[in-house]
Amino acid sequence: MKKEKSVTLTALELPGRLTRSQAASCSESRQFPPLKVVTQQNQKQSKGANPKRPVSDNTRLGRKRRSVLRDVTNISCENTYSSSFNATKIQSDAMEQSQIQLGSNAKGLPEIGLRSEDVTCSVNLQHNALDSQTPGISAQTLISQKKVLQIVEAKKGNLSGAPNIAKDPDVTDIDAGFEDPIFCTIYVVDIYDNLRxxxxxxxxxxxxxxxxxxxxxxxxxxxxxxxxxEVSEEYKLVPDTLYLSIYLIDWFLSKNCIERQRLQLLGITCMLIASKYEEINAPRIEEFCLITDNTYTKEEVLKMEIQVLKSVAYQLFAPTTKTFLRRFLRAAQASYPDPIIDLECLGNYLAELTLMNYDFLNFLPSMIAASAVFLAGWTLDQSSHPWNPTLQHYTGYKASDLKSTVLALRDMQLNTDGCPLITIRTKYRQEKFKCVAALSSSKLQDAMFRRQS
Structure with missing residues (x-):
């Protein structure tokens, strides 16, 4: 009997090595695991395999791992996997199409319609616009939001929110002829659509x-x-740092109540954060503390920095008036044979004046930038209309859309309310800014805003 039993065991193979406890439990229940006959194919595989590292595909552990992964990944996430695969395929197809168009006609590439990121942003925009329709929002803001929504919806159907440059001879292509990659002429249309x-x-x-x-x-x-x-001038910070600092201050104040003793602390903290984001060599914390006569300590600034970053959810970038002003001024310069430095300085001066006035939070940054260009053009040349089809195309605003903002900005320029804050006016009275703070504009007629450019 023992001899027959040994022969049977050599001819058959158990699915795995049994421990003494497993063998004892099997003998008590009289249920032994099924036997498996070793085939010639399995013998060949076992001879070619590494004896120290068994192949996982031929073991029970390997089959178990595959079955578990299939149950978790393929079945429960089947819809997610298929949708992500389709999205990846769509993006790859769109990239191949853009490469083909880039090789054939590089100037026509910016006119491509919205991409998947733009569609996502437009969906979020619709929810944000509906949520923002509260009694606190002004009617002008709602009109601006509705206008941008219409532009985004128009681009979904491969239409343009403004006249096509190729079809409108009155619109100058300000991106033509710029080969420098720093101008991002290929993607500039999509970039500014997302900024809007x-x-x-x-x-x-x-x-x-x-x-x-x-x-x-x-x-x-x-x-x-x-x-x-004044602080930004002292440390020679770029204008984007100043605009981002004011944006962070207003964002924090719109969500958190603060005492007047900590308002200056909030100001230097937001400028510290903006300097880290925009500057190449940002001032140190000790320098910001020193400029306040050490009213606040380094620990207080670091603590406030954490609060500000949490308030903005660590999303520091936001389009400011300066972001749009650069492109709008470039569109305005297209109307002149040579660039006019006075126009750029005056546009920057008028835009910075709005930073001090709390009421300008009712207007969108792009609308403020367009109004600054409108008023700057009228101040320098009052013999012609300051708005033209090129500006309307690149700003997305008609002259009638800018009436209330331009009139409020002109009051700031003339200082009709007698504001005693003179830092910005003193700054732009310098010769390096062409003394544009000393300029003033004549009265604006209502017919200027009724005219369709």
């Missing part, structure tokens, strides 16, 4: 002084901005 969407979703609440704040006023905010302009 982002300025709606990432903007401070325009009435936080009346609803959120209890200890600070509009005058205190104006004093803080005026002082930060």
């Amino acid at each position: 969407v982002a300025e709606l979703s990432r903007r401070p609440y325009p009435h936080f002084m009346e609803t959120v704040q209890q200890d600070i006023t509009q005058t205190m905010r104006g004093l803080l901005v005026d002082w930060l302009v």
Whole structure:
């Protein structure tokens, strides 16, 4: 009997090595695992395999791992996997198509319709626009939001939100002839379309002084901005740092109530964050503490920095007036044979004036930038209309859309309310800025805004 049993065991193979405890349990239950006959194919595979590292595909552990992964990944996430695969395929097809068009006609590439990222942003924009229709939002803001929504919806159908350059001879192509990759002429249309969407979703609440704040006023905010302009001049910071600093301040104040003793702390902290984001060599924390006569310590600034970053959810970028002003000024310069430095300086001066005024939070940054270009053109040349089809094409605004913003900006230029804050005016009275702060414009007629360019 023992001899027959040994012969049977050599001819058959158990599916795996049994321990003593497993053998004892099997003998008690009288249920032994099924036997498996070793075939010639399995013998050949076992001879060619590494004896120290068994092939996982031929073991029970390998089959178990595959079955588990199939159950978890392929079945439960089948829809997600297929949708991501389709999205990847669509993106690859779109990239191949853009490469073909780039090789054949590089100038026609910016006219491609919305991409998948634009569609996603437009969907989020619709929800944000519906959520923002509260009694606190002005009618002008809602009109601007609706206008941008129409532009995005138009681009979904391979239409342009403004006249086509190729079909409209009055529109100058400001991106033609620029081979420098720093101008991003291939992607500039899509970039600014996304910026127009982002300025709606990432903007401070325009009435936080009346609803959120209890200890600070509009005058205190104006004093803080005026002082930060002086600080930016002291440290020779780029204009984007100043604009981003004011944006972070307004965003934080629209969500958090703050005491007046900590308002200056908020100002230097937001400028510190903006400097880290925009500057090549940002000033140190100690320098910002020193400029406040050491009113605040380094630890207080670091603590406030954490609060500001959490408030913006660590999303520091947001399109400001300066972001749009560069392109709008470039479109305005296309009307002249040679670039006019006075136009650029005056446009920047008018845009910076709006930083001090709390009421300009009711207007979109792109609308403020377009209005600054409108008023700057009228101030320098009052013999012709300051708006033309090229500006209308690249700004997306008609002259009638800018009436209220331009009139409010002209009041700021003339200082009709007698504002005592003079830092920005003193800054732009310097010769390097062509003394544009000393210029003034004549009265604007209503017919200028009724004219269709």
